[in-house]
Amino acid sequence: MAQFSEEKLQKVNEIIARYPQGKQKSALIPVLHLAQEQFDGWLSAETMDYVASLLQLTSIEVYEVATFYSMFNLKPVGKYIFEVCHTGPCMLNGSDNIVDYIKNKLGISVGETTPDGMFTLKTVECLGACGYAPMMQLGKFYREHLTPAKVDAIIDECRKAQGN
Amino acid sequence: MSEEKKLFKVKIDNITVEVEPGTTILNAARQIGGEVVPPAMCYYSKLQGSGGKCRTCLVKVSKGSDADPRPMPKLVASCRTTVMDGMEVANITSPEVLDARKGVVEFLLLNHPLDCPICDQAGECDLQNLSYEHGADATRYEFKRRTFDKIDIGDKIQLHMTRCILCYRCVFTADQLTNKREHGILGRGDVSEISTYIHKNLDNDFIGNVIDVCPVGALTDKTFRFKNRVWFLKPVDAHCKCDKCSGKVALWMRGNEVFRVTARKDKYGEVEEFICDTCRFDRKDVKDWVIEGPRNIDRHSVISQGHYVGVQQPKETFKAVMDGRDPKLLMDIHAVSEVNRPDVDLSKIEGPAHSNDFDKKQ
Amino acid sequence: MGRKLLLDKAHIEGIRYYKTYRENGGYAAAEKVFKTMKPDEVTEEVKKSGLRGRGGAGFPTGLKWSFLAKPEGVPRYLVCNADESEPGTFKDRYLMEFLPHLLIEGLLISSYALGANTTYIYIRGEYAWIPDILEEAIRDAKAAGWLGKNIQGSGFDLEIYVQRGAGAYICGEETALLESLEGKRGTPRIKPPFPAVKGLYQCPTVVNNVETLATVVPIINIGGEEYAKYGTGKSTGTKLISACGNINKPGVYEIEMNISVEEFIYSEEYCGGIPNGKRLKACIPGGSSVPIVPANLLLTTAKGEKRMMTYESLSDGGFQTGTMMGSGGFIVLDEDQCVVRHTLTLARFYHHESCGQCSPCREGTGWMEKVLKNIENGKGKMSDIDLLWDIQRRIEGNTICPLGDAAAWPVAAAIRHFRDEFEWHVNNPSEALTRNFGLAHYADPLPVPAPAAV
């Protein structure tokens, strides 16, 4: 059974307190973010049911929302998700080459995860970093002005962080 | 009515009608009736919050009101726009509206499987009727259609998502008629779908009403015996004493056999009263019912346009049709069926809405 | 150097923190408001300033505020739109990252003017690190007595909360934003009712862009009348432009709305010209939704006048020959770029972001993407170009929210001005896979306009 840590539950209550009485549904998206953080980067049906019970919602209300927003993963993902922007302005600055480079380097196509479960490659739409293109989101932060050398460095960095 | 209420005067396609403030353009047009009523695929007067989504009911407001006569800059959804005093609206008298509607029909059919010949809803499908009247000849869409697997949601209801036009009616129905909604709209954009997400059975005394509100054949009745073309069946009004609902239903019969039970629908395809699942699914014996008499279909549908009424001996030609079916937007009844009267040319039907779009000989 | 009102202190070390911000004149506007102004007077100043919404639509802010319904006993809300997802636009991010207190001060003053005691900042989910910055600023402002109960002894209470989205461009549309803030799918509402009457939790609500709300601070500081002296005509004040694409110095610039487009692209103060000596081919000056224009029409209007960085001048000529200021996302394409390909990425974007409620947008955006993909990949037909035109035409104006229009316009403008390039793709399918159409005639001087007919 999915279950938040005490600390996270505290956080959930803090979030609910931001809204008027009875409007705890407003907390849904922030709480789903918390859940995704805690439960391996994705939302299983079980996790979503848990969130529903926390916020006194029906399960379908949670499924409807979780499937609408592109940041919620509904399937297991790798430890590190490379979300490379490929919209117009990034494309003008060579984002397609970066995507190709990562594909070759990791031996996966867009949407796939490396067999060791380390990396997932995704293409995403404009992330609001168009002036610093090409770029990608990695976890909480953006990596900008990407070059093949930078991509190599990022991959090494991730591997190091995992101790291999 | 004792109290004098100020009514709003509205002109729709040059016909004036007086309606209560707060009435939508669509409902004002329904008060006039006939050709000036815009088609509505998502709006459902009995469901709160419905409408505004399909965009088939778009009309042009050529004059906002007496107080502010400026026209509205864009076409508006008549189902969700309320009238103002002195408003002037153009529906079938506006080429712009007809063109936009043709566009909407094309969009709605883009990913629709066009499997009318094997669809339960054929003959009473709002989309079929709509495309018949407002559609173009052939699709210009050359890509693979989006498809979904058929699923059973419970043992009584089947969901064939591929046919769904995302009108949201079934979601409103579940929200407003049952105490806990278990299906909803999942996903976003053109991959949105009606679903329960993880496999669940819909089970509730009133959930069967989603079948009646569905404008297409996406939600169908699994207890509909020997799935028949509806036009072979005779609808009769009947009632029973039911402790859950009014018990007023339509029975779809052949001889003395009840093939299916539905709510009674008005000429806009809306149910008169919602019925409970016991009446719908479990009372299939004619002895369960007091029959009142034949039900008149005065809906503007392919059933009622005289092509199917009174036909005794149908010949199944649909199988042949399915093979080698070219991507026509709608089944041309003349081309694919022998049960109709080919001598009736649909394009001869009165009114500008029936344009020569349907005349294949041109 | 152009005059600045928002970013004038952005270079100061530590301006992100309360102490430095305060020491450099921060919260002076708030002080002035609480000491000397009634809420309506604040609105009045904003009206005088001529400030127009910076989120894209350019609606006069003061007027919008005056529409807010004020029924007794019903709370009112101010919601700050920090969803910023329009391709080419990244100015709000800059403000929030570097000048969070400017936004907080703007929110404080605006909430006071509107009588809102709770204000939400709805920020796009991908800006995952910015809520921390904002929340820190909120904490510090609160500790210094600028938020919370009875602020500065005025009797006015205010709490500001940051709400993260989760990846949906459509949540920038104000009613979709409100739905999302209520914990629902981000589908735009059918209007009316408008948010000013029934917004968040069915209460009267104003939704404004980050930059709009931040700009309230300098307006109060220098006065609405003085603010209106900046800029040109109805384009008063300064505007943040986020410049990207093929330019030497991409980034966020504050411009006074009195410079020419040419100056903006080529001067050292701003974009610094186009890299590698390439020539300008086309530009989308206001975020991906506004029409793309070829170089010649960008720099001069069809009337032969210099095109300026103002709302009016950018839209001079309407959709036939003009474009729009939009959100200020300035995308530059050099001679090596392919307009078809660029348009394809935008069509893919709108397809991806359509909420799916209404049929023209849901079905039409995907269709356009597929047809464009065929043309780009050498599988297009001549008739596809007309088909595209027809699809966009039937989306535009027929949808619930303006995303449909936003999806239609880039395609329409690309065909309108670059039809040659589309046709070249169709006629030279294999060549189109290996090289681009190039600059062609898109930078050629425009024919001298005929003297106005009498």
Ligand SMILES: Cc1cc2nc3c(=O)[nH]c(=O)nc-3n(C[C@H](O)[C@H](O)[C@H](O)COP(=O)(O)O)c2cc1C
């Ligand atoms: C599809 C769509 C996306 C939008 N995205 C944004 C956005 O990201 N940020 C924003 O401030 N306004 C956005 N808007 C405009 C808002 O609806 C609204 O007009 C704006 O927040 C009002 O603020 P303003 O008057 O200060 O500009 C968007 C509009 C549409 C139709």
Ligand code: SF4
């Ligand atoms: S125009 Fe598109 S995004 Fe807007 S409501 Fe319709 S489907 Fe949704």
Ligand code: FES
């Ligand atoms: S286009 Fe890639 S961040 Fe905007």
Ligand code: FES
């Ligand atoms: S019936 Fe009006 S939009 Fe669908």
